[in-house]
Amino acid sequence: MKGQIKVEFLSKKLTLGNVEEIIxxxxxxxxxxxxxxxxxxxxxxxxxxxxxxxxYL
Known part of the structure; x- marks a missing residue:
């Protein structure tokens, strides 16, 4: 997986806590x-x- 990037498109409704869970x-x-x-x-x-x-883009 070295050098690969994984992209997640997130909802506007997510909180910082939700983003932390995803990470x-x-x-x-x-x-x-x-x-x-x-x-x-x-x-x-x-x-x-x-x-x-x-x-938001």
Whole structure:
């Protein structure tokens, strides 16, 4: 899985706690298949402003 990226599209209704649960599930999945020296997660929220409205991409 080295070098691979897994993308999850999340609902606007999720809380930070929900995101933490998803990350923990992904960590467990990775650790069960591999023995990584380091395990990190990156969360990116993409938005743009259009006509005074925030649009999530």
């Amino acid at each position: 923990n599930e992904l960590f467990t999945e990775i650790q069960s298949a591999y023995e990584p020296e380091q395990l990190t997660a990156k969360i990116i929220i993409r938005v743009k402003k259009e006509k005074d409205k925030v649009m």
